[in-house]
Amino acid sequence: DAGITQSPRHKVTETGTPVTLRCHQTENHRYMYWYRQDPGHGLRLIHYSYGVKDTDKGEVSDGYSVSRSKTEDFLLTLESATSSQTSVYFCAISEAGSGNTIYFGEGSWLTVV
């Protein structure tokens, strides 16, 4: 398994509170991603990073921000959590270029009440 650690793995939070999920990798891969998984939607890209301090939006970025100050860490922040952000969040990593596989972390279960 690729060296990807997500924390926390499970969290329950209240509507309106900020939440930060952390993804840590030991593979020194250039690309890091945050996806959310919801029934009927599969996995949808929230944000991704192609290098330290280089990030871009995915298809469902509203309400989320990210930061990458070190190669190994990619943080996802919900500025003010809403019930619609209850989901399973997966971090992923990859080297650049064609033919490189994208590897996934174990997921973070977030419930917003």
Next chain:
Amino acid sequence: AQRVTQPEKLLSVFKGAPVELKCNYSYSGSPELFWYVQYSRQRLQLLLRHISRESIKGFTADLNKGETSFHLKKPFAQEEDSAMYYCALKGGGNKLTFGTGTQLKVEL
């Protein structure tokens, strides 16, 4: 724009029966196609990618550019194949676009 369609939410087969999970894609360039598998509440694991043309756990998938399809097949289903299967496309920007997934249930 890139898009992946998996038309079946649930596919139920008997043990020993053939399996085909459908995947169609839309992409204007030259795509890379993948199949990922997710066992209950676990991480997604890479099952196959079209460029390697390998067989993993008895599964194969052939990229058909004419039909824009990348269907996943296995001749004889096993109980341990029960899982969620996702087809994914990597186009521009080194990003994966996923289909909505197909839950495979293998019954005894």
